[in-house]
Amino acid sequence: MTRPPRQPAGARSGRFAPLRGDLGRYRRLFAEVGRPWLWFSRAALSDAQLRAIIDDPAVEALAYVADGADAGILELDFRKAGECELAFLGLVPGAIGRGLGRQLAAEAIRRAFARPISRLWLHTCTLDHPAAVRFYLSVGFVPYRRALEVADDPRLTGGLPRDAAPDVPIV
Template sequence: MSSTRPPLPEGYSPIPPGHVANVATFLEMTAPPEHRPPQIYAPDLTLKPWKDADLGAYRALFKLIGENWLWYSRLKMADEKLSGILRHPDVEVHRLFRGAAVAGLLELDFRTAGECELSFFGLVPDEIGKGAGRFLMSEATRRAWAKPIKRFWVHTCSFDHPAALSFYRRSGFTPYQTAIEVHPDPRLTGHMPREAAPQIPIIE
């Protein structure tokens, strides 16, 4: 027996079954932070360039960091396109280490003249809340503004860690745009396991 549901309230738009939607917030810095904190000294944390990253290893780390937040873009991207990004001379890819263990990922994209995009910034689950994020952001900001840029920008979304937006604002970014993103649910396309991001419902 089919059920008839009442129409959605005014102002709401339905999302097609098999898709997910999130609110993306875009933030920017147009100058280095005036009161930039001193470079954080953390003897057990090191940031190392990841040159010529193996795509399998890269995607494994990307998935480990982003699975809870539905990071999917690099999982479905064609190998040739992903390789072209990671090996581009104007893209910096770094891994964060705590001792010998990989703790996070940082990507800085300088491909647009005068700008740097904080493309990916994340920690492995065990590192969240231990101060590694502050160290990683300090390094990201320092490296970005060491180049002749006029704008450093990032976007986050409502699928990300609940503290992500406030963290970026505390780090010196200012919100300037919001947008709605709708895309196929990667848990239904086979790019992520169905149990990923259980806080986000699957609607088939």
């Protein structure tokens, strides 16, 4: 995305709370949001490595709080000059299907383009929610590349519990 779409953001029903300095909350929320989709990258990091990312002033790591509880995670990475990577955007399983993802995306786009950037980008994968690509297209992202990434199954390497992502076959 090289400029924000001309879609109205819509009403927001929750608030965003910074996760900077709160590794426990970040790890818990990342695990709850990502476990069904085999998110493992942040789980594999030591506390020092994770702290170096989420406490970096060029990274915005946020909890989305709706109805008094953490409902989602949003992480924007501005460490590359002139760009913003939408590193993570996701909802806890009980919050999916309530329109909150659009609120997360609208906030990501608003925050990203509030800074002097030339593009906002992300990458997703086939293990993410089956509607992920369709969702990102609907909020204004345009595909520019398709790639194949291979990683060991984190349930077999100890990076995630064996019961993570029960709908994804262990390979």
